[in-house]
Amino acid sequence: MLDDLIDDAVTTEMRADLQEHLRGCEHCGVTLSTTRKTIQIYRSHEIYEMPSGLRERLHTAIMARCKKGC
Amino acid sequence: MATIQSIAGENEQHPDVALVERVRQGDVSAFDTLVRKYERQVFRIAQHITQNREDAEDVMQDAFLKAYEKLDQFQGNSKFYTWLVRIAVNESLMRLRRRRTGKMVSIDEDVETEEGSVPRDLADWAPDPEQNYTQSELAEILRKTIQGLPPGFRVVFALRDVEGLSTEETAETLGLSIPAVKSRLLRARLQLRERLSRYFKRKSGSAAVGPAPMGIDK
Numbered sequence: 001m002l003d004d005l006i007d008d009a010v011t012t013e014m015r016a017d018l019q020e021h022l023r024g025c026e027h028c029g030v031t032l033s034t035t036r037k038t039i040q041i042y043r044s045h046e047i048y049e050m051p052s053g054l055r056e057r058l059h060t061a062i063m064a065r066c067k068k069g070c
Numbered sequence: 071m072a073t074i075q076s077i078a079g080e081n082e083q084h085p086d087v088a089l090v091e092r093v094r095q096g097d098v099s100a101f102d103t104l105v106r107k108y109e110r111q112v113f114r115i116a117q118h119i120t121q122n123r124e125d126a127e128d129v130m131q132d133a134f135l136k137a138y139e140k141l142d143q144f145q146g147n148s149k150f151y152t153w154l155v156r157i158a159v160n161e162s163l164m165r166l167r168r169r170r171t172g173k174m175v176s177i178d179e180d181v182e183t184e185e186g187s188v189p190r191d192l193a194d195w196a197p198d199p200e201q202n203y204t205q206s207e208l209a210e211i212l213r214k215t216i217q218g219l220p221p222g223f224r225v226v227f228a229l230r231d232v233e234g235l236s237t238e239e240t241a242e243t244l245g246l247s248i249p250a251v252k253s254r255l256l257r258a259r260l261q262l263r264e265r266l267s268r269y270f271k272r273k274s275g276s277a278a279v280g281p282a283p284m285g286i287d288k
Contacts, residue, residue, distance in 0.1 A: 030192050038259060
């Protein structure tokens, strides 16, 4: 249920029922809000950014190989 | 298993289709465009899976070269991006297996853990908890936290939540069933949430939250 709500994969009726439950259940409310935040933080922060120098080196290597015929 | 459907309708061709067609006709610069468009995503996925920078660099190069070589095998019924991701995932898993000789590395293997099934740490988080850390501290926390997940959970979370593939696309890319993807995704999310709680939770009796010490217990 939790993941369906996060992914917006619930019917209108089910959403209303879940929202009603969440109003009275702190346990589920905190789990939902912090799980959503977990996803948002991972999505919005680049944790494995490529150094620009590497990008250019790989790029040159790929194009050189391709021009010779891969 | 569900088939990946093209987002664009028949009359709305995805821009990649035209680029792929140009490459097939010998225009290497069109492939150059595809590389620049997706290199960051491919590198990120490779890093998520291999957890090794050198391997991720190799995977990125090998994945694009393989995509170029095998472009004739690309069927227009899936998106070029998801096709490329499938190649990158396979290359990444191969590298991971090589580094972990003797250890089981399989995304098919289901991992039963108690963590991630029943939330234990239910302390609420501070508002905008990431503000309490510098960018580099936060990146380190996020890297260490996701590194602790089993590879089969990590890859599902990376594809679905970080890269934004649909459940169906993730299932097809990894050769998993849709229920398996959903189950792993939920457990990955809950495990990450629980592990991040020690950094982000609201301190009792205080509105201001100071940075927690770096390092993550396994």
